Amino acid sequence: MIYLDSAATTCVSQSVTNRISEVLTECFANPSSLYDFGLVSRKVLEASREEIAEAFGCEPCEVYFTGCGTESNNIAILGAARARKSWGNGIIVTGYEHPSVQNTVAALEREGFAVETVMPDENGNVSIDEIASRVTKQTALVAAMHVNNETGAVIDVAELAARIKSISGRTAFHSDNVQGFLKQPFRLTRDIDTMSVSAHKIHGPKGIGALYVRRGLNLEKVMFGGGQERGLRSGTENIAYAAGFACASKMLRTSVQKNFEKISALNDFLRVELAQIADLCINSPKDASPYILNFSLMGYKSENILHFLEQRGIYVSSGSACARGERSHTLSAMGKEIQADSAIRISMCAETTQAEVREAVAAIAAAQSGLLKINRSR
Numbered sequence: 001m002i003y004l005d006s007a008a009t010t011c012v013s014q015s016v017t018n019r020i021s022e023v024l025t026e027c028f029a030n031p032s033s034l035y036d037f038g039l040v041s042r043k044v045l046e047a048s049r050e051e052i053a054e055a056f057g058c059e060p061c062e063v064y065f066t067g068c069g070t071e072s073n074n075i076a077i078l079g080a081a082r083a084r085k086s087w088g089n090g091i092i093v094t095g096y097e098h099p100s101v102q103n104t105v106a107a108l109e110r111e112g113f114a115v116e117t118v119m120p121d122e123n124g125n126v127s128i129d130e131i132a133s134r135v136t137k138q139t140a141l142v143a144a145m146h147v148n149n150e151t152g153a154v155i156d157v158a159e160l161a162a163r164i165k166s167i168s169g170r171t172a173f174h175s176d177n178v179q180g181f182l183k184q185p186f187r188l189t190r191d192i193d194t195m196s197v198s199a200h201k202i203h204g205p206k207g208i209g210a211l212y213v214r215r216g217l218n219l220e221k222v223m224f225g226g227g228q229e230r231g232l233r234s235g236t237e238n239i240a241y242a243a244g245f246a247c248a249s250k251m252l253r254t255s256v257q258k259n260f261e262k263i264s265a266l267n268d269f270l271r272v273e274l275a276q277i278a279d280l281c282i283n284s285p286k287d288a289s290p291y292i293l294n295f296s297l298m299g300y301k302s303e304n305i306l307h308f309l310e311q312r313g314i315y316v317s318s319g320s321a322c323a324r325g326e327r328s329h330t331l332s333a334m335g336k337e338i339q340a341d342s343a344i345r346i347s348m349c350a351e352t353t354q355a356e357v358r359e360a361v362a363a364i365a366a367a368q369s370g371l372l373k374i375n376r377s378r
Protein backbone atom coordinates (compact mmCIF):
# COMPACT_ATOMS: atom_id res chain seq x y z
CA MET A 1 0.00 0.00 0.00
CA ILE A 2 1.17 3.51 -0.79
CA TYR A 3 -0.57 5.88 1.58
CA LEU A 4 -0.44 9.49 0.41
CA ASP A 5 -3.36 10.90 2.39
CA SER A 6 -1.65 12.03 5.59
CA ALA A 7 -3.60 15.30 5.68
CA ALA A 8 -6.75 13.19 6.19
CA THR A 9 -5.15 11.14 8.93
CA THR A 10 -1.96 9.25 9.67
CA CYS A 11 -1.27 5.70 10.79
CA VAL A 12 -0.83 5.36 14.55
CA SER A 13 2.81 4.69 15.44
CA GLN A 14 3.51 1.38 17.14
CA SER A 15 5.06 3.11 20.16
CA VAL A 16 1.93 5.27 20.47
CA THR A 17 -0.27 2.17 20.39
CA ASN A 18 1.92 0.53 23.05
CA ARG A 19 1.75 3.60 25.27
CA ILE A 20 -2.04 3.86 24.95
CA SER A 21 -2.46 0.19 25.77
CA GLU A 22 -0.15 0.49 28.77
CA VAL A 23 -2.02 3.50 30.19
CA LEU A 24 -5.44 1.97 29.48
CA THR A 25 -4.61 -1.16 31.42
CA GLU A 26 -2.39 0.21 34.15
CA CYS A 27 -3.74 3.67 34.90
CA PHE A 28 -7.49 3.36 34.57
CA ALA A 29 -8.33 5.36 37.69
CA ASN A 30 -10.14 8.64 37.26
CA PRO A 31 -7.51 11.41 37.46
CA SER A 32 -9.92 13.39 39.69
CA SER A 33 -10.07 10.61 42.30
CA LEU A 34 -8.37 11.57 45.52
CA TYR A 35 -6.65 8.26 46.32
CA ASP A 36 -3.13 7.44 45.18
CA PHE A 37 -4.28 5.35 42.22
CA GLY A 38 -6.10 8.42 40.90
CA LEU A 39 -2.95 10.42 41.43
CA VAL A 40 -1.07 8.05 39.12
CA SER A 41 -3.55 8.89 36.34
CA ARG A 42 -3.28 12.59 37.15
CA LYS A 43 0.49 12.40 36.81
CA VAL A 44 0.23 10.74 33.39
CA LEU A 45 -2.16 13.47 32.29
CA GLU A 46 0.05 16.30 33.54
CA ALA A 47 3.19 14.76 32.05
CA SER A 48 1.35 14.55 28.71
CA ARG A 49 0.36 18.20 29.04
CA GLU A 50 3.98 19.12 29.70
CA GLU A 51 5.06 17.36 26.52
CA ILE A 52 2.48 19.20 24.39
CA ALA A 53 3.49 22.49 26.08
CA GLU A 54 7.10 21.76 25.17
CA ALA A 55 6.07 21.18 21.56
CA PHE A 56 4.03 24.42 21.53
CA GLY A 57 6.69 26.42 23.35
CA CYS A 58 4.32 27.52 26.12
CA GLU A 59 3.53 26.83 29.75
CA PRO A 60 1.68 23.58 30.62
CA CYS A 61 -1.18 25.60 32.13
CA GLU A 62 -1.81 27.03 28.65
CA VAL A 63 -2.55 23.58 27.17
CA TYR A 64 -6.06 22.08 27.31
CA PHE A 65 -6.86 18.59 26.09
CA THR A 66 -10.00 18.33 23.96
CA GLY A 67 -11.81 15.66 21.97
CA CYS A 68 -10.36 16.69 18.58
CA GLY A 69 -9.25 19.60 16.43
CA THR A 70 -12.88 20.41 15.67
CA GLU A 71 -13.70 20.75 19.35
CA SER A 72 -10.63 22.92 19.94
CA ASN A 73 -11.75 25.26 17.15
CA ASN A 74 -15.29 25.43 18.56
CA ILE A 75 -14.16 26.15 22.13
CA ALA A 76 -11.73 28.85 21.02
CA ILE A 77 -13.89 30.62 18.45
CA LEU A 78 -17.20 30.59 20.30
CA GLY A 79 -15.49 31.38 23.60
CA ALA A 80 -13.36 34.28 22.34
CA ALA A 81 -16.11 35.93 20.28
CA ARG A 82 -18.81 35.68 22.97
CA ALA A 83 -16.43 37.03 25.63
CA ARG A 84 -16.00 40.18 23.53
CA LYS A 85 -19.61 40.64 22.45
CA SER A 86 -20.27 43.61 24.77
CA TRP A 87 -17.89 45.80 22.77
CA GLY A 88 -17.04 43.95 19.58
CA ASN A 89 -19.31 42.66 16.88
CA GLY A 90 -16.86 41.94 14.09
CA ILE A 91 -15.28 38.65 13.07
CA ILE A 92 -12.74 38.30 10.27
CA VAL A 93 -12.01 34.88 8.84
CA THR A 94 -10.24 33.53 5.77
CA GLY A 95 -12.35 32.06 2.97
CA TYR A 96 -10.56 28.71 3.04
CA GLU A 97 -10.88 27.62 6.68
CA HIS A 98 -11.73 24.06 7.66
CA PRO A 99 -15.51 23.49 8.18
CA SER A 100 -14.91 23.31 11.95
CA VAL A 101 -13.99 26.99 11.76
CA GLN A 102 -16.28 28.06 8.90
CA ASN A 103 -19.39 26.52 10.39
CA THR A 104 -18.60 27.78 13.90
CA VAL A 105 -18.20 31.30 12.56
CA ALA A 106 -21.48 30.85 10.62
CA ALA A 107 -23.19 29.96 13.93
CA LEU A 108 -21.83 33.18 15.44
CA GLU A 109 -23.15 35.12 12.46
CA ARG A 110 -26.61 33.75 13.29
CA GLU A 111 -26.08 35.05 16.85
CA GLY A 112 -25.62 38.55 15.41
CA PHE A 113 -21.88 38.88 14.76
CA ALA A 114 -20.88 40.60 11.53
CA VAL A 115 -18.54 38.28 9.63
CA GLU A 116 -16.08 39.38 6.97
CA THR A 117 -14.37 36.76 4.83
CA VAL A 118 -11.00 37.25 3.18
CA MET A 119 -10.66 35.04 0.11
CA PRO A 120 -7.46 33.47 -1.16
CA ASP A 121 -6.15 34.78 -4.48
CA GLU A 122 -5.97 32.59 -7.60
CA ASN A 123 -2.60 31.24 -6.44
CA GLY A 124 -4.17 30.09 -3.19
CA ASN A 125 -2.65 32.67 -0.86
CA VAL A 126 -4.54 34.80 1.64
CA SER A 127 -3.09 38.27 2.07
CA ILE A 128 -2.07 39.29 5.59
CA ASP A 129 -2.33 42.92 4.47
CA GLU A 130 -5.95 42.42 3.46
CA ILE A 131 -6.88 40.81 6.77
CA ALA A 132 -5.08 43.52 8.74
CA SER A 133 -6.73 46.28 6.69
CA ARG A 134 -10.16 45.11 7.89
CA VAL A 135 -9.34 45.03 11.61
CA THR A 136 -10.97 47.76 13.67
CA LYS A 137 -11.31 48.42 17.38
CA GLN A 138 -14.68 46.63 17.17
CA THR A 139 -13.21 43.40 15.80
CA ALA A 140 -13.83 40.72 18.40
CA LEU A 141 -12.01 37.91 16.66
CA VAL A 142 -9.79 37.06 13.71
CA ALA A 143 -9.37 33.40 12.72
CA ALA A 144 -6.79 32.28 10.19
CA MET A 145 -5.38 28.81 9.73
CA HIS A 146 -1.65 28.22 9.62
CA VAL A 147 -1.58 25.55 6.88
CA ASN A 148 -4.54 24.96 4.60
CA ASN A 149 -5.62 21.33 4.55
CA GLU A 150 -6.42 21.18 0.85
CA THR A 151 -3.61 23.08 -0.86
CA GLY A 152 -1.03 23.44 1.92
CA ALA A 153 -1.10 27.26 1.58
CA VAL A 154 0.69 28.83 4.53
CA ILE A 155 -0.11 32.00 6.41
CA ASP A 156 2.58 33.55 8.60
CA VAL A 157 0.21 33.64 11.56
CA ALA A 158 2.81 35.07 13.97
CA GLU A 159 3.23 38.07 11.66
CA LEU A 160 -0.53 38.36 11.14
CA ALA A 161 -1.19 38.20 14.89
CA ALA A 162 1.36 40.96 15.52
CA ARG A 163 -0.28 43.16 12.88
CA ILE A 164 -3.74 42.60 14.41
CA LYS A 165 -2.55 43.40 17.93
CA SER A 166 -0.86 46.60 16.76
CA ILE A 167 -4.26 47.79 15.49
CA SER A 168 -6.48 46.42 18.26
CA GLY A 169 -4.90 44.86 21.32
CA ARG A 170 -8.17 43.43 22.62
CA THR A 171 -9.08 41.56 19.41
CA ALA A 172 -8.61 37.83 19.89
CA PHE A 173 -6.59 35.92 17.32
CA HIS A 174 -7.19 32.20 16.75
CA SER A 175 -5.23 29.88 14.50
CA ASP A 176 -6.17 26.38 13.43
CA ASN A 177 -2.79 24.64 13.32
CA VAL A 178 -4.08 21.10 12.82
CA GLN A 179 -2.14 20.66 9.56
CA GLY A 180 0.96 22.59 10.53
CA PHE A 181 1.66 21.15 13.98
CA LEU A 182 5.07 19.45 14.10
CA LYS A 183 5.33 19.65 10.31
CA GLN A 184 5.68 23.32 9.43
CA PRO A 185 8.41 25.15 11.39
CA PHE A 186 6.52 27.59 13.57
CA ARG A 187 6.96 30.00 16.44
CA LEU A 188 4.14 30.51 18.93
CA THR A 189 4.12 34.14 19.99
CA ARG A 190 2.16 35.94 22.70
CA ASP A 191 0.11 37.68 19.99
CA ILE A 192 -1.52 34.34 19.14
CA ASP A 193 -4.31 33.86 21.67
CA THR A 194 -5.58 30.38 20.84
CA MET A 195 -4.35 27.57 18.62
CA SER A 196 -5.82 24.16 17.77
CA VAL A 197 -4.04 20.90 17.06
CA SER A 198 -5.13 17.28 16.64
CA ALA A 199 -3.26 14.05 17.47
CA HIS A 200 -4.33 11.99 14.49
CA LYS A 201 -2.45 14.14 12.02
CA ILE A 202 0.87 13.32 13.70
CA HIS A 203 0.59 9.53 14.12
CA GLY A 204 -1.43 9.79 17.32
CA PRO A 205 -4.96 8.46 17.89
CA LYS A 206 -8.16 9.96 16.52
CA GLY A 207 -10.40 11.49 19.16
CA ILE A 208 -7.99 13.73 21.03
CA GLY A 209 -6.87 17.27 20.34
CA ALA A 210 -5.37 20.13 22.23
CA LEU A 211 -6.04 23.81 22.49
CA TYR A 212 -3.46 26.42 23.38
CA VAL A 213 -4.99 29.31 25.33
CA ARG A 214 -2.67 32.18 26.16
CA ARG A 215 -2.56 32.67 29.90
CA GLY A 216 -4.84 35.52 30.94
CA LEU A 217 -7.05 35.38 27.81
CA ASN A 218 -10.70 36.07 28.41
CA LEU A 219 -12.58 33.05 27.01
CA GLU A 220 -16.23 32.33 27.70
CA LYS A 221 -16.92 28.67 28.43
CA VAL A 222 -18.99 26.76 25.92
CA MET A 223 -19.12 23.41 27.74
CA PHE A 224 -20.48 22.80 31.21
CA GLY A 225 -19.97 19.87 33.51
CA GLY A 226 -17.58 18.64 36.16
CA GLY A 227 -15.03 21.37 35.53
CA GLN A 228 -12.18 19.25 34.17
CA GLU A 229 -9.44 20.95 32.15
CA ARG A 230 -9.78 23.94 34.45
CA GLY A 231 -13.42 24.33 33.55
CA LEU A 232 -12.84 24.81 29.83
CA ARG A 233 -13.51 21.25 28.71
CA SER A 234 -15.57 19.28 31.18
CA GLY A 235 -15.67 15.51 30.88
CA THR A 236 -13.51 12.76 32.34
CA GLU A 237 -10.09 13.11 30.76
CA ASN A 238 -8.96 10.56 28.17
CA ILE A 239 -5.58 10.03 29.75
CA ALA A 240 -4.61 7.07 27.56
CA TYR A 241 -5.07 9.15 24.42
CA ALA A 242 -3.42 12.18 26.05
CA ALA A 243 -0.42 9.93 26.75
CA GLY A 244 -0.54 8.61 23.16
CA PHE A 245 -0.71 12.17 21.83
CA ALA A 246 2.29 13.12 23.98
CA CYS A 247 4.19 10.07 22.74
CA ALA A 248 3.50 11.02 19.10
CA SER A 249 4.55 14.60 19.79
CA LYS A 250 7.78 13.53 21.47
CA MET A 251 8.74 11.43 18.46
CA LEU A 252 8.40 14.37 16.05
CA ARG A 253 9.20 17.42 18.15
CA THR A 254 12.96 17.40 17.73
CA SER A 255 12.94 16.55 14.03
CA VAL A 256 10.54 19.14 12.60
CA GLN A 257 13.26 20.98 10.65
CA LYS A 258 14.96 17.80 9.44
CA ASN A 259 11.66 16.29 8.28
CA PHE A 260 10.64 19.57 6.69
CA GLU A 261 13.82 19.57 4.60
CA LYS A 262 13.33 15.94 3.59
CA ILE A 263 9.70 16.49 2.57
CA SER A 264 10.59 19.74 0.78
CA ALA A 265 13.02 17.78 -1.42
CA LEU A 266 10.34 15.15 -2.01
CA ASN A 267 7.80 17.82 -2.90
CA ASP A 268 10.28 19.35 -5.41
CA PHE A 269 10.74 15.89 -6.93
CA LEU A 270 6.98 15.37 -7.08
CA ARG A 271 6.43 18.71 -8.81
CA VAL A 272 9.12 17.96 -11.41
CA GLU A 273 7.67 14.51 -12.10
CA LEU A 274 4.10 15.81 -12.36
CA ALA A 275 5.24 18.51 -14.79
CA GLN A 276 5.92 15.71 -17.33
CA ILE A 277 2.21 14.84 -17.41
CA ALA A 278 0.18 16.67 -20.04
CA ASP A 279 -2.82 18.75 -18.97
CA LEU A 280 -1.89 18.58 -15.31
CA CYS A 281 -1.96 21.82 -13.37
CA ILE A 282 -0.71 22.40 -9.85
CA ASN A 283 -3.20 24.14 -7.57
CA SER A 284 -1.01 24.52 -4.47
CA PRO A 285 0.93 27.75 -4.11
CA LYS A 286 4.68 27.53 -4.82
CA ASP A 287 5.55 28.19 -1.18
CA ALA A 288 2.89 25.88 0.28
CA SER A 289 3.64 23.34 2.99
CA PRO A 290 5.69 20.62 1.29
CA TYR A 291 3.54 17.99 2.97
CA ILE A 292 0.53 18.81 0.77
CA LEU A 293 0.34 19.07 -3.01
CA ASN A 294 -2.93 19.68 -4.80
CA PHE A 295 -3.20 19.33 -8.58
CA SER A 296 -5.79 18.73 -11.29
CA LEU A 297 -5.61 16.26 -14.12
CA MET A 298 -7.75 18.30 -16.43
CA GLY A 299 -10.60 16.52 -18.11
CA TYR A 300 -10.80 13.66 -15.62
CA LYS A 301 -13.06 13.49 -12.61
CA SER A 302 -11.27 13.41 -9.22
CA GLU A 303 -13.32 10.48 -8.04
CA ASN A 304 -12.40 8.37 -11.08
CA ILE A 305 -8.68 9.10 -10.71
CA LEU A 306 -8.90 8.34 -7.00
CA HIS A 307 -10.45 4.92 -7.63
CA PHE A 308 -8.05 4.19 -10.49
CA LEU A 309 -5.18 4.76 -8.05
CA GLU A 310 -6.92 2.85 -5.29
CA GLN A 311 -7.08 -0.23 -7.52
CA ARG A 312 -3.29 -0.02 -7.69
CA GLY A 313 -2.98 0.26 -3.91
CA ILE A 314 -2.33 4.00 -3.91
CA TYR A 315 -4.38 6.17 -1.57
CA VAL A 316 -4.78 9.88 -2.26
CA SER A 317 -7.75 12.18 -1.82
CA SER A 318 -9.79 14.56 -3.86
CA GLY A 319 -9.63 17.23 -1.17
CA SER A 320 -10.68 17.48 2.43
CA ALA A 321 -11.58 14.09 3.94
CA CYS A 322 -14.60 15.50 5.75
CA ALA A 323 -16.03 16.88 2.49
CA ARG A 324 -16.55 13.24 1.38
CA GLY A 325 -16.19 13.81 -2.32
CA GLU A 326 -17.82 17.23 -2.37
CA ARG A 327 -16.13 19.79 -4.56
CA SER A 328 -13.17 21.49 -2.86
CA HIS A 329 -14.24 24.67 -1.09
CA THR A 330 -10.66 25.95 -1.10
CA LEU A 331 -10.31 25.64 -4.88
CA SER A 332 -13.73 27.22 -5.31
CA ALA A 333 -12.63 30.09 -3.07
CA MET A 334 -9.59 30.49 -5.35
CA GLY A 335 -11.98 30.78 -8.31
CA LYS A 336 -10.80 27.40 -9.68
CA GLU A 337 -14.19 25.79 -10.21
CA ILE A 338 -13.11 23.75 -13.25
CA GLN A 339 -9.91 22.55 -11.57
CA ALA A 340 -11.98 21.57 -8.52
CA ASP A 341 -13.74 18.84 -10.56
CA SER A 342 -10.40 17.17 -11.29
CA ALA A 343 -8.52 17.92 -8.08
CA ILE A 344 -6.27 15.40 -6.36
CA ARG A 345 -4.47 15.98 -3.09
CA ILE A 346 -1.29 14.11 -2.31
CA SER A 347 -0.29 14.55 1.31
CA MET A 348 2.82 13.09 2.85
CA CYS A 349 4.26 12.31 6.24
CA ALA A 350 7.86 12.18 7.38
CA GLU A 351 8.03 8.50 6.43
CA THR A 352 7.01 8.98 2.78
CA THR A 353 9.67 7.80 0.34
CA GLN A 354 10.75 8.86 -3.14
CA ALA A 355 9.94 5.39 -4.48
CA GLU A 356 6.35 5.75 -3.27
CA VAL A 357 6.03 9.16 -4.89
CA ARG A 358 7.53 7.87 -8.16
CA GLU A 359 5.08 4.98 -8.28
CA ALA A 360 2.15 7.29 -7.58
CA VAL A 361 3.17 9.63 -10.42
CA ALA A 362 3.49 6.69 -12.83
CA ALA A 363 -0.02 5.59 -11.86
CA ILE A 364 -1.38 9.12 -12.35
CA ALA A 365 0.17 9.20 -15.83
CA ALA A 366 -1.38 5.80 -16.54
CA ALA A 367 -4.78 7.13 -15.44
CA GLN A 368 -4.69 9.47 -18.42
CA SER A 369 -4.73 6.58 -20.88
CA GLY A 370 -6.71 4.19 -18.66
CA LEU A 371 -9.64 6.44 -17.92
CA LEU A 372 -12.31 7.91 -20.11
CA LYS A 373 -12.13 11.65 -20.44
CA ILE A 374 -15.62 12.29 -19.21
CA ASN A 375 -15.87 16.04 -19.04
CA ARG A 376 -14.42 16.72 -22.48
CA SER A 377 -16.90 19.51 -23.13
CA ARG A 378 -15.33 21.83 -20.54
Ligand code: PLP
Binds near residue numbers: 071
Ligand atom coordinates in the same frame (compact mmCIF):
# COMPACT_ATOMS: atom_id res chain seq x y z
N1 PLP B 1 -8.65 21.75 10.99
C1 PLP B 1 -7.99 21.29 9.91
C2 PLP B 1 -7.16 22.20 9.11
C3 PLP B 1 -8.09 19.94 9.56
O1 PLP B 1 -7.44 19.48 8.48
C4 PLP B 1 -8.89 19.09 10.36
C5 PLP B 1 -9.07 17.67 10.00
O2 PLP B 1 -8.93 17.27 8.87
C6 PLP B 1 -9.53 19.63 11.48
C7 PLP B 1 -9.40 20.97 11.76
C8 PLP B 1 -10.41 18.79 12.37
O3 PLP B 1 -9.62 17.99 13.19
P1 PLP B 1 -10.31 16.70 13.87
O4 PLP B 1 -10.43 15.67 12.81
O5 PLP B 1 -9.35 16.30 14.95
O6 PLP B 1 -11.60 17.15 14.41
